[in-house]
Amino acid sequence: MWLIMLQLRDLPTQEVLQRFAQRYPAADVTAIASFLMLLRVATDLSIALDACLSKHDLLQGRWWVLILLMREADLTSTPSTLAEKLGVTRATMTGLLDGLEQVGLVQRVAVPEDRRSVKIRLTAAGQAKLDAVMPDYYTRLRLCMQGLSESQRNDLQSILGVIDQGMSAWDFNQ
Template identity: 90%
Template sequence: MLQLRDLPTPEVLQRFAQRYPEADVTAIASFLMLLRVATDLSVALDACLSKHDLLQGRWWVLILLMREVDLTSTPSVLAEKLGVTRATMTGLLDGLEQGGLVQRILVPEDRRSVKVRLTEAGQARLDAVMPDYYTRLRQSMQGLNEQQRQDLQALLGVIDQGISAWDFK
């Protein structure tokens, strides 16, 4: 993953804007800062999870299963919720099952169907990870008060609505 450590100055962005009239200097600066912070957060999350012998993809699967009342879901639903292909989900589940963190259960009424259940070992792994994760998350957000956090969520929601500009369909 590339990490842009050297963000352009306003002067550099202004030079680009002179060459490319479509360039909006404040939009570019905001986008690059957001991209950098998102990348930094992802790298930090990876480091936190690796201390608990987990990768993000596997951790998200465990989280999604824990959210279910019966700790169970199907691979296709999990893939859809994570935004990954079914093949990718199969790989994630294979690794989690080998580690004893999830269990595949055959559905008796449809022998082609499989459900995935969070095991006690999977819940124990989450119980070890989540306090560390929540502590680090709280510390990283401590510079924002409650209103600023709500404002940030609203702003990110607006940006999220504009992501369709990146669609190349």
Template identity: 80%
Template sequence: MLQLRDLPTPEILQKFVQRYPEADVTAISSFLMLLRVATDLSLALDACLSKHGLLQGRWWVLILLMREDNLTSTPSVLAEKLGVSRATMTGLLDGLEQGGLVKRVFSQADRRSVQVQLSAVGQSKLDTVMPDYYARVRLCMQQLPQQQHAELQKILGVIVQGMPAWDAQAGSLTIKQEL
């Protein structure tokens, strides 16, 4: 993952506005800061999880399984919830199964049908990781007053609503509308 460690100043961004008048310096500054924070948080999470012998993808699978009442789901549902391809999910599950963190349960009626279940070892791993994770989240967010947590979530929700702007078709629609 690439990181932009040197965020541009408003003065530097003004130079871009001279060449690209449609650029909004405030929006660009906010976007780049958000991208920087998201990248830093993802890297920090990776570092935390690696101390426990996990990668993010595998950790998220364990979390998704733990959320289920019977600690079980199908690979396709897990892939959809995680936003990865079925092939990627197969790789994640292979690694988790090799580590004894999950087990594949094949249907007696149809051997092609498989469920994935969080194992006792997987639950134990989460029981070790989660207190560390929660402590780090608490420390990371402690400078933000409680009432601002809801405001932050609301602001991030508004940004999520703007995500279709990154859809390739949305960009071409905007260009066509301007013509």
């Protein structure tokens, strides 16, 4: 999961939004404000995550790969599957795996049944790296979210679900 986005430090004032809405009648002021704030908070979270991971000599892309491998019962997957789950191209996955293999966190293993394919296995060192990173990450995330009640967390997830549904509208007219 890669989120690369400008930070938009400067959200528009209500006044500016009104001015834009006047020029562009299609504008829905509360939709725009919600959208911008969503992008901004997500970006801030992603940047904070980067900072946390960098203290453990990890980049976000490589870290997600380790997590995806740990999710598997046999700590094993293939480059194609990992690429699809992470939403990156297979070419990008090759690069991520090169980096991880070079520092010994994963291992490429030949697959005799299909000689085109390769198995990727989380090594003991890879698991150890996750055991070092995850408690730190989870602790920060807990603190970051502790201001939200359980019902607010549910609200957030259902609201995000509605937006996700609505996303199909983006592509309506091509």
